[in-house]
Amino acid sequence: VRGGPEPLRWGMFAAGGMVAALVLPALVLLLCLAAPLGLADPVPHPAAEAVVSHLAFRLALVVVVPLGLLHAAHRVLAAFMDFGLRPFGTPVALVLFSGAMAGTAFAVWTALTL
């Protein structure tokens, strides 16, 4: 990539931000709040299993999770820079992006074994 990893990092940040903006509010509402708040009946296990084991869900998992984590890593790193922690940029970046990579591996492994 021309100019090192910087354009790639920004590209992942933008893609992750857009995917997160489109799907995350609905996911939080559906998976975490709809049934406890009485907005909908709880999803029985066989129905949930049918969704989760579908190829489309696995593909969504390996798109949404890595992009969301890379988006967060990029944004937190930028915030660290803004708070005058520029000298620690490299170790902080290493920790953040290692975390994003670990989460990505977790998502890919899960998608392959569902």
Place this chain on the structure above:
Amino acid sequence: VSDAAPRTPRPYVRRLPAWWVLTKGSWLLFLLREITSLFVAYVAVLLVVYARSVAAGPEAYEGFVAWTRRPGVVAWHLVVLAAVLWHTVTWFVATPTAIGRFVAGRRVAPAALVAGHYALWLAVSAALWWVLR
């Protein structure tokens, strides 16, 4: 002509106190927007945890559902929902600046671009509701 080696330009860094972000309302909103990324990461991981609990069988899935019903967890997830909604709103507001005023070579009003993203968001949310319910 001087003999001195040309100096490499250094980026100008404005000196501010560490709490600069708290000194102005608009900066505080900026901080809140940046913090939403932590909630984005949380939901990403939670999605994997949910999928694994479903795949692990009815008992594990019931455990996940029971956990989401605990009052403290419900309160926490309301905070998470507010944060990801704030992410969505601030992200769409920035699209005219980020994407530009031209879409497929045609001039688009900034408000139309933002409205288009909201329409897409509603369609995606409705589709997710239909699939996951």
